[in-house]
Amino acid sequence: MARVKICPRCGRHNPPSSSICLSDECSWDLTGIRAENLREESPVPAPETGASPDSGGQKPEPAVSRNSGPEVSPAPEPRPAPGSSLAPEIPPGKIYVRICPGCGTENRAVAKVCTACRQDIRMVPKTQADRKTGTGTADSPRPAVPENTLIAVLKSPDGTELLRIDSDHPVHVIGREHTLMEYLAGRDYTSRRHAELVVSGKRLVIRDFGKPNGTFINNVRMAAESAETLKDGDRVSLGGIWEEDWKSSLAGCFTVSYPGRS
Structure with missing residues (x-):
């Protein structure tokens, strides 16, 4: 079994040591996300196709046994696509962000570089922002990059x-x-x-x-x-x-x- 951190925003599987989502378009904070054991589905044995000579050409019924083999784990349920109605929600309310001084993009408070222009924002102070929706996406479109002033x-x-x-x-x-x-x-x-x-x-x-x-x-x-x-x-x-x-x-x-x- 592999241990992964599953991003609640985009569903990406990240290494258990990741502090942010490794997707370039997401970079979601994973510091509070627990690593999960990802089960791999056990292979289901293929049915026998041969017929015994005494069966008249008919396929024999398989014998039913309670201890016939290991129990097959059910396949994991597929994760919803980002932005769908089934995607995990983020509670509305106040969140802390770092606003890039170069392009004005809102970044997570733990971000070290801007997700838009890749500028170092570790020294940018954290500010509060309203989140009125719970979809995990920004409430407003990303602001346009201001002209060079x-x-x-x-x-x-x-x-x-x-x-x-x-x-x-x-x-x-x-x-x-x-x-x-x-x-x-x-x-x-x-x-x-x-x-x-x-x-x-x-x-x-x-x-x-x-x-x-x-x-x-x-x-x-x-x-x-x-x-x-x-x-x-x-x-x-x-x-x-x-x-x-x-x-x-x-x-x-x-x-x-x-x-x-x-």
Whole structure:
């Protein structure tokens, strides 16, 4: 007998260790689903076709015995197709979801990547959503992917453009081995993976990764592993205060600009 986790949404048989449905079009949360023993139907012996010489050419009646062999297990009932009236229902009410900041798709709260655009959404906060139907499908059609919109521009202290952040690329890890790595080369106070910038609506949120040298906004140090929304014109320095002689500083510095907004 094989042990499987049967997805209540699409009916797929998944390995017992799976935490989500392996179907690319489903990705349903299986953390609360118990693995089941899947019985294989025992073969039914084929009937004898020969007739004995003394039977006059007639097929002899098989002898009936209570102990004639192992009991044949009944075939498992077929699982209903997804979306049919017999499909297992999910109770209506509030559910937690992760809404992809890139394409707006609602994902399960345990999802690590968006099922539509495959973007990493592990850092996206969970929100509540209404589920008015119990069919296991979304209440509304998947929203269309929004057009690419420029959100912010990062600039060096002398006004040179360093990075344009748009709605198609809403998450950037900043550090000497990540985004801005060329600009931050030689800035030894900046860590290889120092902070993260995430688009939130029409603004940028910066999250400090708790490195020893810290992250500063307008020369005020952020609390370790905290997050703050950046305003237009904010001066960010990674690893130390903003120095006037920024070219020789060992801290990486940039300003935030929101085009068309103040």
